Amino acid sequence: MTQSSEQAFLKSYNPKEYDTPIYSVDIAIFTLDQGRLKVLLVERGEHPFKGFWALPGGFVDLKKDPDIHTTARRKLVSKTGVDAPLLEQVSTIGNAHRDPRHWSITTLYMALIPYAPTAEFIEAVNEARWFPIEEIEQLQLAFDHSELLELARERLKNKTAYTVLPIHVLKRPFSLTQLQKAFELLMDTALEKKSFRRRLLNADVLKEVGEGIPEGGKGRPAALYEPADGSESHLFVRVFGD
Amino acid sequence: MTQSSEQAFLKSYNPKEYDTPIYSVDIAIFTLDQGRLKVLLVERGEHPFKGFWALPGGFVDLKKDPDIHTTARRKLVSKTGVDAPLLEQVSTIGNAHRDPRHWSITTLYMALIPYAPTAEFIEAVNEARWFPIEEIEQLQLAFDHSELLELARERLKNKTAYTVLPIHVLKRPFSLTQLQKAFELLMDTALEKKSFRRRLLNADVLKEVGEGIPEGGKGRPAALYEPADGSESHLFVRVFGD
DNA sequence: TGACAATAGTGGCGATTAGCCAATAATAAA
DNA sequence: TTTATTATTGGCTAATCGCCACTATTGTCA
Secondary structure, eight states, X not given: OOHHHHHHHHHHOOGGGSOOOXXXXXXXXXXXXXXXXXXXXXXXXXXXXXXXXXXXXXXXXXXXXXXXXXXXXXXXXXXXXXXXXEEEEEEEEEESSSSTTSSEEEEEEEEEOOSHHHHHHHHHSTTEEEXXXXXXXXXXXSTTHHHHHHXXXXXXHHHXXXXXXXXXXXXXXXXXXXHHHHHHHHHTSOOOHHHHHHHHHHHTOEEEEEEEOOTTOOSSOEEEEEEOTTOSSOOBOOOSOO | OOHHHHHHHHHHOOGGGSOOOEEEEEEEEEEEETTEXXXXXXXXXXXXXXXXXXXXXXXXXXXXOSBHHHHHHHHHHHHHSOOSSEEEEEEEEEESSSSTTSSEEEEEEEEEOOSHHHHHHHHHSTTEEXXXXXXXXXXXXXXXXXXXXXXXXXXXXXXXXXXXXXXXXXXXXXXXXXXXXXXXXXXXXXXXXXXXXXHHHHHTOEEEEEEEOOTTOOSSOEEEEEEOTTOSSOOBOOOSOO
16 A cells, blocks of 8 residues: 555545444433432433433534543533443444434443432433333333343343442442442342352452441441442452352 | 424435444454464455455445344355354444544454354455464554454453353364363463363253264264254353352 | 373362351440 | 341351363274
């Protein structure tokens, strides 16, 4: 390849000559509140599906976004006011019929955030609301967002089984009991107390930061923990066998 | 939302009015040959990166492809002549700089196929070649395909640890020793013979179909296996602890 | 025909881990 | 002081892992 022929080619290239699909990014944002797993939905103000509830999302801003991860983060921050949580890609869905406008592709992300710092923010964004996940099953969402949510939910379950994801939906510090509850809600399974504690304490992903009674609780004070340094990411911790 | 306003909206929508990224699909196709893990590359005949080796891939055909999975499969079949293998999505990468033409997005797939049925086909497609994966590290691939390949390789390693993926790169039937070799190559780790056999035989994913000496081998004949019915997909089988 | 080389498959065992359930500990409220 | 409530630890059985050596079955070659 010569430098010059490459240059000449680039000058002659015009992306609008080709028939390309619509591309967007959607996010399933999960949190825990009052012992329930909740998902953030927004009400669509525009066609198509005007008035329907949908996952937050939108198009890439080619001027401002250096990459699609930034697009996802931008959407997340604009809806929740929170950055720096767990945000990861789940899957990309693209087909001819999911959007009535055109052949359409979306990359689905999921995010986990603690409830507290966002609640007031959400109240201010009047078209956004937290829904308990079971309630959403009754709703008809825009586009194929019900299926997208199902995909994100599955990924959440699976990944929870061998990583320490649930620390991201808790306010810090947290007790082991709170953490176990979080695991159980995200995985939708009951866990053995002793096995759970053994695993997590041996895995060296938590650091004890004191003792206290978690908010609104009674009974004996619990040891409180935070993620150990450098354990923010997806550390491998299998929480129950097979 | 009224039926009529939705209709009116759709008529007025023209996808070419918006600035959208380029979208493509790429595939990392893995196989096993002569005890080596190999990847299929094609030589680019067009700009940009004309003359460079690249992962097979291309654009969605909005007329023919009902969805992006079909796009990936179409590319796979046209390069290898094989359908029906393991083909799954790895990740989607999109940013402003990966393609000199424009803001560009690609969805990366990976495929696993047995070597035999494809060898002759590949010979016929003169611009395609199997490369041992270590050799590719020396090569400069088109676009960001070196990074894409690295992503696929990582996914392959991780998934192999808790599924039965490697059965897809073997000709059938196969022996347990062959299967263990496949696991070891895909995971890039040595495994304990006894533990490996215990796991796989107890997991009920294999069906014994006879006995024989695998091609070109010596020594005692081995029991030969095929995947048990319904185990084609990603059965969970952890092959080694933590 | 009888070693020997090569590969497949099994036995056995100490150490670790999972799963289970009950006992003990610390606090607030009555 | 008692009781309710939640946290934490102890202890036991059964299953599993990792390790390594031993036995089994074939082809080959003197």
